[in-house]
Amino acid sequence: MTEQRARGGRPRGSTRERILDVALQLFNEQGYDKTSLREIAERLQVTKAALYYHFERKEDILLQLHLRLHELGREVLDRLGNLDAAADKTLAWMEMLDQFIDQIVANRDLFLLHQRNHNAFEVLEHSESHTAEHEDLEAQMRRLLADTSIPLTRRVRMASAIGAVLGALMGAGEAFPDATPEEVAEIVREIVRELLEQREKARV
Amino acid sequence: MTEQRARGGRPRGSTRERILDVALQLFNEQGYDKTSLREIAERLQVTKAALYYHFERKEDILLQLHLRLHELGREVLDRLGNLDAAADKTLAWMEMLDQFIDQIVANRDLFLLHQRNHNAFEVLEHSESHTAEHEDLEAQMRRLLADTSIPLTRRVRMASAIGAVLGALMGAGEAFPDATPEEVAEIVREIVRELLEQREKARV
DNA sequence: GTCTATATTTCGATAGAC
């Protein structure tokens, strides 16, 4: 029952994937830095040295988990990129956040890892492999928000919309056990629409 | 110019306070776990052993920074507690978030520490000193959001409002260099009102 | 691909002089 939860559409059960799954689990429980390779090996019933056959360094384990997250980011950014030059980016943003919400619901543990080990991920960026197009979803969102050709109010609303999604779906933890993730997601979608829609100022 | 930034209304310049300031700085740059006492000592131009005169363990440094944050939390919770039994908690929540916004603007580095070192703070809670009333602001907010006597929609909106505040004031980093923190804060206040206000459903 | 054994480094923490 614990081994069986399928992730993505990946080769299941390979030792390499099992290492990544266990690592993700432990990193979320204790944090990346506080989790030793010894602990990962013990939970997998293998020795430390076995891990080094599959990954050269501990950091590489985190890097691979980062790539899983990066794939999700590409999906979102590709859709957004097509509409980049559109005059009104509001619709594109709403669609992006809709997809973002879906991804969080489907990959909560991966987003949790990113959120709870922010510092560990930062050193990944500052090492190799971050030559150019390897840019993070978060970094690209920041660039979006820094576009001064967009009125400040709209940019702050966009940042708040992202935060609202994370706050309801991630920050609240298991605060909504009386609701399914889809129910919560639907409420958040409505909130995003409220935050981003162009209101007609002519109303009272 | 770097030494002079005043924090709170505390005894400035005492070695103990300088340790805490430098530690806060380094913890935010590299993370708590990746920051060694050697580094803190070097930046302060003292030796490691000197730190141990002021703090028994490394964890105690983090604990004191936690207490700075905890004081801010008490201020918010005291105000909220008075209105706890009110029939309509909406107004209380708005006031709380207003104060929350002020605190973030005034103590961004402290909140950053809490956000970026979530795991390190967790072990603090699970050790001593967390007997009872030492409960975290975050923990109490979670209890609030878990109150099933409140409709789900309103609780999700509350969680999103908190997230919106954090997203605009913390997550966006320095994405709004063209605006003062107060300008951004004012926009966020309006967003919070929109998210929490009781809308008259009778419209359109 | 996994093991045993060990090298290497760094860290948190202490003892005791000044």
Add this chain to the structure above:
DNA sequence: GTCTATCGAAATATAGAC
């Protein structure tokens, strides 16, 4: 209150047999 010197523990990583 700060220093020098050092200890013990734990972590990452490697060498080489099976």
